[in-house]
Amino acid sequence: MPLNNVANHILALPRPLKRFVVLAVDVGLCVLSVWVAFYLRLDEWVAWRTAVLWPAVVSVVFALPVFVVAGMYRAIFRYSGLPAMMAVARAMLLYGLGFASVFTLYGVDGVPRTVGIIQPMLLLMFVGGARAVARVWLGGLYQQSWRTAALPQVLIYGAGSAGRQLASAMASGYAMRVVGFLDDDDRLHGHVLNGLPIHNPADLAEVLVHASVTDVLLALPSVSRQKRNGILDRLKPFKVAVRTLPDLGDIATGKVSLGDVRELDIDDLLGREPVKPNGLLLNLNTFNKTVLVTGAGGSIGSELCRQILKTQPRRLLLVDMSEFALYQVHQELRSAEAVEIVPLLASVCDEVRMHEIMDTWQPDTVYHAAAYKHVPLVEHNPGEGVRNNVWGTRVCAQAAVRSGVRNFVLISTDKAVRPTNIMGATKRLAEMVLQAMAALQVPTVASGALVDNQALKGQKIGRLTTNFSMVRFGNVLGSSGSVVPLFRSQIKGGGPITLTHPDITRYFMTIPEAAQLVIQAGAMGTGGDVFVLDMGQPVKVLDLAVRMVEMSGLSVRNDDNPEGDIEIAVTGLRPGEKLYEELLTGDNPQPTQHARIMKAHEKFMPWLQLEDKLNTLGMAMGVNDVPVIRSLLQQLVPGYQPSGEVVDWVHLEQEREAFGGE
Numbered sequence: 001m002p003l004n005n006v007a008n009h010i011l012a013l014p015r016p017l018k019r020f021v022v023l024a025v026d027v028g029l030c031v032l033s034v035w036v037a038f039y040l041r042l043d044e045w046v047a048w049r050t051a052v053l054w055p056a057v058v059s060v061v062f063a064l065p066v067f068v069v070a071g072m073y074r075a076i077f078r079y080s081g082l083p084a085m086m087a088v089a090r091a092m093l094l095y096g097l098g099f100a101s102v103f104t105l106y107g108v109d110g111v112p113r114t115v116g117i118i119q120p121m122l123l124l125m126f127v128g129g130a131r132a133v134a135r136v137w138l139g140g141l142y143q144q145s146w147r148t149a150a151l152p153q154v155l156i157y158g159a160g161s162a163g164r165q166l167a168s169a170m171a172s173g174y175a176m177r178v179v180g181f182l183d184d185d186d187r188l189h190g191h192v193l194n195g196l197p198i199h200n201p202a203d204l205a206e207v208l209v210h211a212s213v214t215d216v217l218l219a220l221p222s223v224s225r226q227k228r229n230g231i232l233d234r235l236k237p238f239k240v241a242v243r244t245l246p247d248l249g250d251i252a253t254g255k256v257s258l259g260d261v262r263e264l265d266i267d268d269l270l271g272r273e274p275v276k277p278n279g280l281l282l283n284l285n286t287f288n289k290t291v292l293v294t295g296a297g298g299s300i301g302s303e304l305c306r307q308i309l310k311t312q313p314r315r316l317l318l319v320d321m322s323e324f325a326l327y328q329v330h331q332e333l334r335s336a337e338a339v340e341i342v343p344l345l346a347s348v349c350d351e352v353r354m355h356e357i358m359d360t361w362q363p364d365t366v367y368h369a370a371a372y373k374h375v376p377l378v379e380h381n382p383g384e385g386v387r388n389n390v391w392g393t394r395v396c397a398q399a400a401v402r403s404g405v406r407n408f409v410l411i412s413t414d415k416a417v418r419p420t421n422i423m424g425a426t427k428r429l430a431e432m433v434l435q436a437m438a439a440l441q442v443p444t445v446a447s448g449a450l451v452d453n454q455a456l457k458g459q460k461i462g463r464l465t466t467n468f469s470m471v472r473f474g475n476v477l478g479s480s481g482s483v484v485p486l487f488r489s490q491i492k493g494g495g496p497i498t499l500t501h502p503d504i505t506r507y508f509m510t511i512p513e514a515a516q517l518v519i520q521a522g523a524m525g526t527g528g529d530v531f532v533l534d535m536g537q538p539v540k541v542l543d544l545a546v547r548m549v550e551m552s553g554l555s556v557r558n559d560d561n562p563e564g565d566i567e568i569a570v571t572g573l574r575p576g577e578k579l580y581e582e583l584l585t586g587d588n589p590q591p592t593q594h595a596r597i598m599k600a601h602e603k604f605m606p607w608l609q610l611e612d613k614l615n616t617l618g619m620a621m622g623v624n625d626v627p628v629i630r631s632l633l634q635q636l637v638p639g640y641q642p643s644g645e646v647v648d649w650v651h652l653e654q655e656r657e658a659f660g661g662e
Helices: 002-011 015-042 050-069 082-106 115-149 161-171 201-210 225-235 248-252 279-284 299-310 323-333 351-361 375-380 382-403 422-439 483-492 511-524 541-551 607-622 626-636 649-658
Strands: 153-157 177-182 196-199 213-218 241-244 290-294 315-320 340-345 365-368 407-413 467-473 475-477 497-499 508-510 529-533 566-570 597-600
Touching (some): 015 050, 015 115, 196 201, 201 225, 213 225, 279 511, 290 299, 290 351, 299 315, 299 323, 299 365, 299 511, 315 323, 315 351, 323 340, 365 511, 382 407, 382 626, 422 607, 422 626, 483 497, 497 541, 508 511, 511 529, 511 597, 541 566
Parallel strands (some): 153 213, 177 196, 213 241, 290 315, 290 365, 407 467, 475 508
Antiparallel strands (some): 529 597
């Protein structure tokens, strides 16, 4: 706007020149107030003659020294509030006494005595009004300019519609200041978009010399991951943090705001494009059905709930033993229209409670995501790991059979393959429980009839009414306990990043993609199937840590770069931790109708034999006999090889007390 442009030019003037401008304005107001005073007294505009000129000169001679002494020219904007108005009033009182003494009390030929009273009142209004205008017009712009100058400077990569909308959204905020665009289109280089220059990304080094840019915002919501990785590689040498935008659908619906700019998603760095889900498989077991999710407050469980809601189930049952986690996920999901959402506090190990829940609602599909998954914690608490992961699965599976659940899907893990830790062994044993139950030939179980395993022994007619399947995958990005949020927190804290081993390698997948694939895999199950998700190529966690540091605009501190920002400290492998994870025990996976889902062939123990072993394991678990628990797990789970000594906290403390506290 023209007025704002004038204001910006005034604000850019040196302070002495600003004071001169204000002083000149006050001189003009003195003269104007004298002329208006004559008009109010004589009811006509008088010509500039000696009778008018002398009061104007006296007004200027009296006013300027008084204003200077009162401090009205020390600052322009700081005194434009109530204190400034009080200073103006005091100065005008002193000025009015002097001016009235000359023209009212003493008198001057040709000048009406009332002018000596009218003019000081007019000058008070004019000077006070001028300061008020300065505060509203110039002061606001000054404060805005000052705040804007202090903001971090950013460049937007992408001068398309997403970039333009992002720049507009950020213009009204006070978090970052956009100073230009980067774009690969040669036709745009050197041009100006909404007052901001468009630069060639190849000239970024030169741009950074003239601007203290801290962040580059990727406004490329529809670009392929391969091209995005190429852009990230070009930005790597520069010490700038990289952030990104949501997808194009959110932008098209007007949801872009400053809050939509987020830290770069690490899945953008993994180099694998997500596969579009099969709508038929997504909806087969969930659309217009009652669906139950155990562990609904966890990372995988909550994302499963979000994806299930998109398929419009009739009812969604949320089961979790954490009150806070259940409250959070329920608050997030409760806005869904036409879907009944029921939050249920329960432990999956509580047989009475789980039977009660499933008998009451008789769900069509159950996704069993409740489990203890943190390897070191489960290694230090093995009895609880067995109880939650194995007994919890058995309780839920038997409750599902009793209530006539059609599909039961276990969320498993790649750590179940040739496990070296309690967590992996318990998840593989949980898989074996479901495989054995799926293979057990029994009469059809009517809804409401308790399944008696003893009564089922030897029965060879019919089949379980529940279709059991398992879905096995690796690490999901951003889940509770994963390395990504840990590394991000450590980078924000200035480091160091803690890494257990420089060669440790893991499979990674985004939480939404993993949840979608779980739902689709479960829909393909025919009974006892072990599905394995294609996780792409494994990633060295060290490379992931280095990339996260670089994309935060920082550098890794090491022997080659002792002046770097973030150190990576190797702490050593934790109890039960493996260097490499596997997804298959054998090398004979079968393809399915989905490109990212394979079917594994895993050997298991028949139910009649497995049940006796489980009962023995249950007795050892009941007295927390950890060596026996580990021994039984080795007998039950093929390939389980504990990687170290027993580290259960309770067992170690009991041993210490048994040997006299030494």
